[in-house]
Amino acid sequence: MDATTLSFGNMHNHGDLLVKLLRARRQSFIVERNWDLPEAEGMEYDQYDTPASRWIAIHENDEVLAGIRLTPTTARCGMYTYMIRDAQKGMLEDIPSDLLAFEAPIDQKIWESSRVFISKNTPSNKRRAVQLQLMLELIKTAKDLGADKLLGMVPALWPRWIGRLGLHAEPVGPVMEIEGMKVQVAMMDLHDAVH
Known part of the structure; x- marks a missing residue:
């Protein structure tokens, strides 16, 4: 099992891995969860998939x-910045604007994590290892990019699974139901992430 962090600057070194990632996102979010998201050529994407972003793929x-x-x-x-901030500004009709307990930050030391998924095809006996590798690569990549904190909208049961991975994050917004899922914004301090 491999972990790869992709960017517009390095995607050419990884063949069609970004395409496969966007196809897996389509399967997870559009096909399985029935979310109304943009898609083209079997790939899910949105306005936040720009050269400023990075994508982490766990693959095998x-x-x-x-x-x-x-x-x-x-x-x-x-007109777009990042998903949580744009939602707070009322720019995303499917996400409530009161999702965060404070004004969404604009800070080079804080990055947003989004579009988190584990493929339904991941065998149950591998899911925990896949989750752990995804989180470890997320922490490593974020630190390499100069981040001190990660802000993300996560499933509301995140405290249970993130704790099993030995990680810690704080809730920074209310539990909400979006597209049939209970979610909440959480903040992870990367100084506490010793992995």
């Missing part, structure tokens, strides 16, 4: 098992 035997997107909170593309 030519198949993407899990993925996540990282976007700096300093990102700007036209």
